[in-house]
Amino acid sequence: MPVVIPPADPAGLPAPAWLLQILLVFTFILHIVAMNLLAGGTTIMAIAHWKGKSNPFFAALGARLCKALPVTMSLTITLGIAPLLFVQVLYGQAFYTASILMAWPWLLVVALVLLAYYGLYLVQFRPDWLGRWVTPIAWVSAIFILVVGLLYTHNATLNLAPEKWAQMYAQSAAGLHLNWSEPTLIPRYLHFMVAAFAVTGLGIMLLSLLYRSSDSSWADEAKRFGARLFIGATIVQLAVGLWFLFSLPNSFMQSFIGGNTVHTIILWAGVLLAVLAMLVVNRSALGAVALTILAIALMSVTRHSLRGMYLSPHLDVNAIPVNPQWVVFVIFVVLLVAGLGVVGWMVWQFVRGGQAEAQSTS
Amino acid sequence: MEYPFWDVPLLGGGMLIGIIAILHVFVSHFAIGAGLFLVLTEIKARRENDTALLGYLKRHSTFFILVVLVFGAVSGVGIWWAIGLVHPSATSALIHIFVWAWAIEWVFFLVELLAAFIYYYGWNRLSARTHIAVGWVYFAGAWLSLFMINGILTFMLTTGRWTETRSLADAFFNPSMLPSLLVRTAVTIALAGLYALITASAEADESLRERVVKYASKWVLAGISVIPFGGIWYISRIPDQAREISMGGAPVVTLFAAASVVFSAFVLLATLLGPFLFPRRFHVTFAFVIVALGLVTTGVTEWVREAVRKPYILYDYMYSNAVRTEEVQLVYEQGVLGTAKWDLLHEVDRADLLKVGEQVFRFHCQSCHTVNGFNGIKFAVKGWEKDFLDIQLQNLNQLKGYMPPFLGNEEERKALVEWLYSLNNPPQQTARR
Numbered sequence: 095m096p097v098v099i100p101p102a103d104p105a106g107l108p109a110p111a112w113l114l115q116i117l118l119v120f121t122f123i124l125h126i127v128a129m130n131l132l133a134g135g136t137t138i139m140a141i142a143h144w145k146g147k148s149n150p151f152f153a154a155l156g157a158r159l160c161k162a163l164p165v166t167m168s169l170t171i172t173l174g175i176a177p178l179l180f181v182q183v184l185y186g187q188a189f190y191t192a193s194i195l196m197a198w199p200w201l202l203v204v205a206l207v208l209l210a211y212y213g214l215y216l217v218q219f220r221p222d223w224l225g226r227w228v229t230p231i232a233w234v235s236a237i238f239i240l241v242v243g244l245l246y247t248h249n250a251t252l253n254l255a256p257e258k259w260a261q262m263y264a265q266s267a268a269g270l271h272l273n274w275s276e277p278t279l280i281p282r283y284l285h286f287m288v289a290a291f292a293v294t295g296l297g298i299m300l301l302s303l304l305y306r307s308s309d310s311s312w313a314d315e316a317k318r319f320g321a322r323l324f325i326g327a328t329i330v331q332l333a334v335g336l337w338f339l340f341s342l343p344n345s346f347m348q349s350f351i352g353g354n355t356v357h358t359i360i361l362w363a364g365v366l367l368a369v370l371a372m373l374v375v376n377r378s379a380l381g382a383v384a385l386t387i388l389a390i391a392l393m394s395v396t397r398h399s400l401r402g403m404y405l406s407p408h409l410d411v412n413a414i415p416v417n418p419q420w421v422v423f424v425i426f427v428v429l430l431v432a433g434l435g436v437v438g439w440m441v442w443q444f445v446r447g448g449q450a451e452a453q454s455t456s
Numbered sequence: 457m458e459y460p461f462w463d464v465p466l467l468g469g470g471m472l473i474g475i476i477a478i479l480h481v482f483v484s485h486f487a488i489g490a491g492l493f494l495v496l497t498e499i500k501a502r503r504e505n506d507t508a509l510l511g512y513l514k515r516h517s518t519f520f521i522l523v524v525l526v527f528g529a530v531s532g533v534g535i536w537w538a539i540g541l542v543h544p545s546a547t548s549a550l551i552h553i554f555v556w557a558w559a560i561e562w563v564f565f566l567v568e569l570l571a572a573f574i575y576y577y578g579w580n581r582l583s584a585r586t587h588i589a590v591g592w593v594y595f596a597g598a599w600l601s602l603f604m605i606n607g608i609l610t611f612m613l614t615t616g617r618w619t620e621t622r623s624l625a626d627a628f629f630n631p632s633m634l635p636s637l638l639v640r641t642a643v644t645i646a647l648a649g650l651y652a653l654i655t656a657s658a659e660a661d662e663s664l665r666e667r668v669v670k671y672a673s674k675w676v677l678a679g680i681s682v683i684p685f686g687g688i689w690y691i692s693r694i695p696d697q698a699r700e701i702s703m704g705g706a707p708v709v710t711l712f713a714a715a716s717v718v719f720s721a722f723v724l725l726a727t728l729l730g731p732f733l734f735p736r737r738f739h740v741t742f743a744f745v746i747v748a749l750g751l752v753t754t755g756v757t758e759w760v761r762e763a764v765r766k767p768y769i770l771y772d773y774m775y776s777n778a779v780r781t782e783e784v785q786l787v788y789e790q791g792v793l794g795t796a797k798w799d800l801l802h803e804v805d806r807a808d809l810l811k812v813g814e815q816v817f818r819f820h821c822q823s824c825h826t827v828n829g830f831n832g833i834k835f836a837v838k839g840w841e842k843d844f845l846d847i848q849l850q851n852l853n854q855l856k857g858y859m860p861p862f863l864g865n866e867e868e869r870k871a872l873v874e875w876l877y878s879l880n881n882p883p884q885q886t887a888r889r
């Protein structure tokens with residue numbers, strides 16, 4: 095079978111490829127942090143509802159997580175739209191092709207997200223009406239979200255495998271393929287999902303801060319639970335990460351263990367930061383959060399370098415002609431800053447209002 | 457041409473997009489108008505110290521976030537998914553021409569979304585003034601998202617001067633952009649009222665119900681009465697051929713265009729004769745009937761909007777089957793299969809006319825036709841003899857103005873004729889006879 099690659103879009107790029115790549119990786123980091131809180135949070139919420147029948151700590155954890163999850167879902171989706179834009183701008187040739195090959199499962203993502211989202215609201219708004227169905231519904235949402243993640247990894251890895259496309263398409267044009275034959279599929283997926291639990295651990299620690307004064311014994315326990323979850327998941331992550339590394343094609347793996355200095359430093363600096371975060375988490379939750387976000391950022395850069403390695407024989411974003419549109423780009427940046435300012439103002443008002451409310455009721 | 461073609465049986469990809477898009481349009485326009493509805497009504501309620509009305513607004517806003525933030529947002533992503541799968545080349549073109557316009561739209565959307573959450577969770581937390589301000593932020597963000605997306609969508613039908621200048625400004629501020637913005641804004645107002653009729657009619661307090669029903673019906677009437685003016689302005693701005701298609705050129709499209717007008721009139725009449733004149737007797741069932749009429753109106757109108765763009769997917773730039781106008785000559789010379797990158801037919805099958813014909817159909821026709829489902833080709837060519845099929849193919853764009861020219865070479869045309877003929881006259885059967 096030949097390797098068939100669609101040509102780049104004749105419109106070219108509206109800014110140099112490096113700028114678009116920075117935007118892609120940056121917005122991807124935002125998306126993936128939100129996704130981590132969503133996937134881990136929903137699963138822990140389901141577990142907490144189940145355990146909460148006999149354990150008041152978990153009952154409260156379930157209820158409190160549940161309030162935060164719809165917003166998290168919304169942020170995951172919205173922060174996913176930006177990388178979705180940039181990935182199509184830069185790698186549309188791979189993205190559309192891989193997505194078409196797995197069209198139905200890919201479309202299923204949308205349906206699953208919709209149902210999982212309504213599930214979260216049902217659990218939050220109508221627990222009495224649901225009765226004993228609360229826990230099952232929470233599980234359905236959690237499982238749907240975990241499946242969405244898996245479909246994402248199918249898509250992401252299929253994006254990186256142009257040599258498979260023609261064979262698959264010749265077999266069937268019905269859009270029912272998946273990428274099960276990919277050796278990195280499972281470790282890559284687990285790498286994201288184990289991270290989800292670690293980040294959720296930190297999220298629960300932050301959540302506990304909100305209840306420091308109103309429910310201090312719960313807050314203490316939540317803090318300890320979050321730290322344990324973070325440390326446990328991160329230890330597992332070290333193993334999963336190594337598995338992922340060793341499942342990569344040999345030449346790629348080599349470049350991460352000394353073959354390429356920059357790639358090696360970025361990857362292992364990320365690992366180091368995660369280990370440091372484990373060490374400080376019991377002393378400073380915020381310190382661990384900062385270290386972990388940095389670690390995720392470095393890992394996302396590594397993920398991006400890996401994409402370059404897979405695709406470089408087939409397509410090169412630096413060869414796409416650039417027709418810069420700086421004026422509109424500046425408008426975008428100005429609006430983004432203004433928009434974030436407005437968002438900051440609203441969130442500040444909201445937090446202030448919450449404090450005022452707490453004071454007036456106490 | 458450049459991307460693999462996804463074969464959606466029976467329904468066809470276009471229909472798949474249509475289903476998602478119509479539901480999304482119906483909800484997303486509500487999302488915008490509801491922003492205005494919530495703030496203005498909140499201002500009114502607070503000014504008149506009307507706690508009952510405020511109570512209704514809180515309940516309405518729950519309904520609002522469940523419909524808008526969940527279904528609206530996710531179905532919007534769904535359209536993007538679907539068009540990328542069904543029309544990858546055109547989606548790629550829209551993405552690449554409008555990168556920063558999309559990015560700006562995303563900023564507005566982000567602001568809109570967070571404002572919605574804070575508005576909703578802030579009923580008791582924020583001061584009245586701040587709460588109203590957040591409501592305005594929501595509406596501004598939502599309407600500005602519409603402003604952005606409207607510029608991109610109208611470009612598809614009225615590419616205007618962009619085809620020569622290739623400038624983003626020309627693409628965005630295209631001929632039908634403003635009239636379409638007016639129509640869509642009017643639709644948002646009407647839909648805000650329409651959805652409010654549902655929640656209002658479910659209110660328990662009778663006098664409140666009557667008041668809000670009447671009030672909401674005025675929003676519907678106000679929105680609808682602007683639509684005809686915007687509509688006429690819009691129609692005056694679209695390409696001549698598109699206008700002809702909707703006014704007699706293609707009977708089905710004309711029928712749907714008429715249906716769009718008729719159903720809008722039904723919504724108007726039903727609102728006038730129901731909630732507006734008799735708010736006291738208004739029942740939730742009737743609310744759903746009006747909403748259903750509204751959905752049908754949206755459906756047929758969107759369908760017409762899509763249909764009149766034929767034979768293009770991006771006017772004067774790309775045909776529905778992903779052939780760019782500037783590539784017509786090339787395809788003509790190299791053939792459909794010579795230029796279709798994903799024609800992976802095995803060498804031994806190249807001698808089989810039926811297999812070649814099927815491939816030609818897939819890459820040149822199937823973006824609009826299914827084989828035996830929606831717009832199915834099997835029924836369209838029933839009873840046609842080979843000679844007739846051949847003549848039709850040679851003059852496709854002249855005989856049917858809404859179809860692109862057939863660009864295959866002679867061999868491909870013969871193969872397609874054989875394959876089309878075989879659909880209604882299976883080869884074994886003919887051989888046996």
Ligand code: HEM
Nearest residue numbers: 122129171174175177178181239242243246247250286533
């Ligand atoms: C429940 C919802 C979601 C989950 C669990 C999820 C999970 C993930 C995961 C695990 C990846 C990484 C895949 C890999 O590299 O192997 C990913 C990537 C991505 N996600 Fe999400 N996602 C969700 C929703 C969304 C939505 C709704 C969008 C778009 C609107 C989106 C946009 C993206 C994009 C564009 C990437 C890839 C970026 C790139 O290739 O650089 N995600 N997501």
